[in-house]
Amino acid sequence: MTFPTNTTNWLLILTLACGCLTAASPAQETAPLPSAEDVLKAYVKVTGGLEKYKAVKTMSAQGTVSVPQAGIEGKIDMLQVVPNKVRVNTELTGLGTIKQGSNGKTAWELSAITGPRVLKGEEAKQLMEEANMKKTYLPQSYYKEMKCVGVEEIDGNRCYKIELTKPNGSLQTDFYSVESKLLVKSIAEVVTNMGEMKISALASDYRDVGGLKMPFKMEQLLPNGISQIIEMDKVQFNVEIPEDAFDLPSEIKELLDEEK
Numbered sequence: 001m002t003f004p005t006n007t008t009n010w011l012l013i014l015t016l017a018c019g020c021l022t023a024a025s026p027a028q029e030t031a032p033l034p035s036a037e038d039v040l041k042a043y044v045k046v047t048g049g050l051e052k053y054k055a056v057k058t059m060s061a062q063g064t065v066s067v068p069q070a071g072i073e074g075k076i077d078m079l080q081v082v083p084n085k086v087r088v089n090t091e092l093t094g095l096g097t098i099k100q101g102s103n104g105k106t107a108w109e110l111s112a113i114t115g116p117r118v119l120k121g122e123e124a125k126q127l128m129e130e131a132n133m134k135k136t137y138l139p140q141s142y143y144k145e146m147k148c149v150g151v152e153e154i155d156g157n158r159c160y161k162i163e164l165t166k167p168n169g170s171l172q173t174d175f176y177s178v179e180s181k182l183l184v185k186s187i188a189e190v191v192t193n194m195g196e197m198k199i200s201a202l203a204s205d206y207r208d209v210g211g212l213k214m215p216f217k218m219e220q221l222l223p224n225g226i227s228q229i230i231e232m233d234k235v236q237f238n239v240e241i242p243e244d245a246f247d248l249p250s251e252i253k254e255l256l257d258e259e260k
Helices: 006-018 034-044 052-057 119-133 250-259
Strands: 060-068 072-081 084-093 097-105 106-112 117-119 144-153 157-167 172-175 183-192 196-207 212-219 229-235
Touching: 034 052, 034 144, 034 157, 072 119, 072 212, 084 119, 097 119, 106 119, 106 250, 117 119, 117 250, 119 183, 157 183, 196 229
Parallel strands: none
Antiparallel strands: 060 072, 060 229, 072 084, 084 097, 097 106, 106 117, 144 157, 157 172, 172 183, 183 196, 196 212, 212 229
16 A cells, blocks of 8 residues: 555645755666566565555554644554545644545545535545555556656666656656665645645655555655655554444535535
């Protein structure tokens, strides 16, 4: 499972209110580039293998979230059920609890910052897709085009630069270490209630969880230079999750009733 950028859209609003990324210099590469498919397959293999990914049905994770430049700290609790059920609760010091979720049909957000919201369109779709493991082990079912376009150096790592185009035309650029085959950096266009913005995320601290290797630290770099850091303390796969964990909050049900 990956740690999503979109599950903390509320935090983007906060950090933007409190306040650029510099592209890495491309390295010269004379050897033929591998295909994007081969790079992505190598990542799946080195992080546990195809069968391990296919076996994952649920995930539970707990950790911390912080925005050092804004003095914001909190705890994050995530639940996911393949393919599209998600629940994220975040407790921020001085700001209370902020929640996002999807019951597989309706995606929503509930916070003191934005109030209750039923997510629509691409914003809803990207939240639900966070629980879909196929985008990792079967990327051709998720992206309409995949290209390896070069080699760049990211934090001392020579990385293959992979451009992934989604069906809606939005572009995601991932950087995989030539040596370790691990994902080092990802740049994605994320839809929020403030519009679309480009977010860069650095993945690190890979650890083994039940035979799957995954990053326990994700540092998201926002367009204004503010960083948002998610660090997981505990991650579990295939744990039992109560079905009512994804029930819609009463405030969201009221909004849906009003829409009807």
